[in-house]
Amino acid sequence: MDWMPAEKAIEDVRVIAAPEPRASADLEAQLARALSLRWEEVVLSIGRTQMLSTSRTGLSLAQRDRLVRDVSVAILTQIDIFLERKSDRFTFQTLLEELADEERTSVASKVGAAIADVEMEKSGFRFRANARELTFEQFEATQSKNIPDFVYDSGRGDETTPSDVVAVEAKGSLSRLRATKSRLKNLAKKAYEAQVQAFVGSTANDSIAVTGGCAIAFGATPGNGDCTLRLYVSAPAGGTDSGGAGAAVRGPGLGGARIPRSLSSAANAMQQLDKKHEIERESATLDPQANGNGPGHHRPGRKRRRGPNAHGRIAFANYETVFRLCGAANAALMLRQCLDGAVEREDNPVMQAFYQSSSDDRFLFGGTPFAKCWSPSGYFAIYKPAAEAILEALAANRSTPPDSVTLPELPKDLSWEHGAFAAQADGLTWMSMVRGDFTTKIWNLSSGKW
Incomplete structure (x- = not known):
């Protein structure tokens, strides 16, 4: 607009x-x-x-x-x-x-x-x-x-x-x-x-x-x-x-300071908080085990830096919404079944088709543009490492969400070169256009891997 x-x-x-x-x-x-x-x-x-x-x-x-x-x-x-x-x-x-x-x-x-x-x-x-x-x-x-x-x-x-x-x-x-x-x-x-x-x-x-x-x-x-x-x-x-x-x-504009407190002390408090968070990011380590009921939700040998650690049930509900917006219906459905305690028997592995642009493979799309009859239309997408992390956790914890889930930190400089773009901290993104050809990737929701 x-x-x-x-x-x-x-x-x-x-x-x-x-x-x-x-x-x-x-x-x-x-x-x-x-x-x-x-x-x-x-x-x-x-x-x-x-x-x-x-x-x-x-x-x-x-x-x-x-x-x-x-x-x-x-x-x-x-x-x-x-x-x-x-x-x-x-x-x-x-x-x-x-x-x-x-x-x-x-x-x-x-x-x-x-x-x-x-x-x-x-x-x-x-x-x-x-x-x-x-x-x-x-x-x-x-x-x-x-x-x-x-x-x-x-x-x-x-x-x-x-x-x-x-x-x-x-x-x-x-x-x-x-x-x-x-x-x-x-x-x-x-x-x-x-x-x-x-x-x-x-x-x-x-x-x-x-x-x-x-x-x-x-x-x-x-x-x-x-x-x-x-x-x-x-x-x-x-x-x-x-x-x-x-x-x-x-x-x-006081950075959380009460009005009677001096601006300098308020600024110092916020600087200390920012420094603490920066140290946490810099000292990130590999996460060898999942936090919850299932086995480790990071694939063997996969080097993913520690990021946000959320309550499993809230994280699963969060990403159920994200995948629905992105058009990844099977992934959203499996998360919903886990949240509702209504996991169905699987005679065959359940798959989710994702699409990514040949010009930038950091984002996954689940389908067509959101409301393509509307102008200007655009795409909901998800940052690929975030999608992989939550779906690995889902595969390891099918019957009920784990106590907690560790998810990747979004890069501070995350951007999109082809048009209007915005990203939220959990990896949900909106982009006005996608350039390049779509290539398909299939995720095995049952095993938690491509």
């Missing part, structure tokens, strides 16, 4: 921290304080959140694919029509108010989910799942409206320390009356209290601890250039100096 400029900003971002004794993740220090969006990033998060939202429904796979494609295209078309193209902010034209109230509400909720996904992605949370993929024994009788939308996994765990898992509820408003700063703050607060707070500190599937929670409310007032993001988050008890107010508000 011809955005001018090519990136749109959401600069008015505020984090409201609520002390929570059961929280252990310091979300205040992790969450991004300003967002910059490109069209391709919006496509990724719209497609991903719509696919995630349908993962625990009674829809058939064909119905799910069709619904996600058609709804995603409709939302992206509306964004393209109503967004202020020449503004440097992610804001909307007055023309949006011509839509019926219920249609504008639907657009707002879906845009809100996508913006929340971008926020979590840029805050370092690499893997996500529909919250209904997890089983919380203490909440089995909970009504659907009280379940958070998603859970996000940072992937920053290791063999002894699990990665942080955060429950997230997303909200959105594109109304002159409801997209004000004060109303968005209240919207985020109410969503947190109603749908997130009870899950903080709980354990799902016997081993997945929810270490934090967050409600994210996005709003934009049509015609006035405003766009706002309010995040109401859990804070470890004693970690927030609320000054007796019950919650501390942090300003944008």
Whole structure:
């Protein structure tokens, strides 16, 4: 799309921290304080959140694919029509108010989910799942409206320390009356209290601890250039100096520092965090064993550097969505069967055909362009080492997801030379065009190898 400029900003971002004794993740220090969006990033998060939202429904796979494609295209078309193209902010034209109230509400909720996904992605949370993929024994009788939308996994765990898992509820408003700063703050607060707070500190599937929670409310007032993001988050008890107010508000651009803290100390803290992560990457070692129930999920002799370590169930749900978007139906189906505990008997090995470009073999495609009737169309693809790692883990753990999965780190300079391109940290990519001839590669899903 011809955005001018090519990136749109959401600069008015505020984090409201609520002390929570059961929280252990310091979300205040992790969450991004300003967002910059490109069209391709919006496509990724719209497609991903719509696919995630349908993962625990009674829809058939064909119905799910069709619904996600058609709804995603409709939302992206509306964004393209109503967004202020020449503004440097992610804001909307007055023309949006011509839509019926219920249609504008639907657009707002879906845009809100996508913006929340971008926020979590840029805050370092690499893997996500529909919250209904997890089983919380203490909440089995909970009504659907009280379940958070998603859970996000940072992937920053290791063999002894699990990665942080955060429950997230997303909200959105594109109304002159409801997209004000004060109303968005209240919207985020109410969503947190109603749908997130009870899950903080709980354990799902016997081993997945929810270490934090967050409600994210996005709003934009049509015609006035405003766009706002309010995040109401859990804070470890004693970690927030609320000054007796019950919650501390942090300003944008402070790198996670509380407002009373000096900018220099905040910058130093973030430098130390970045240095720690860099050391972890530089000291990466080979992973000889899988983390979970099956044998090692790296093929013998394969030299893959250690990367993100995610909870197995969240990783499997994450990549079930990725493979569905990419058109790799058999891979997605086998992951779904594992997640549901409904593994079918195999009389013959199950195969998945992938395609790759003769001009660049780092990415795998599962089929034709996404919504090829739509202009501009494009391709969802997956970074090849990420696909191999998760499918090796699947072959080694067919009946149930492993406790954890180690996945490769994406190169910082990952790019595509042939057109518009965006990649998320788990390897899901979007590209506007593919050059060169398609060559076919067949993956044996049963044995976990080409």
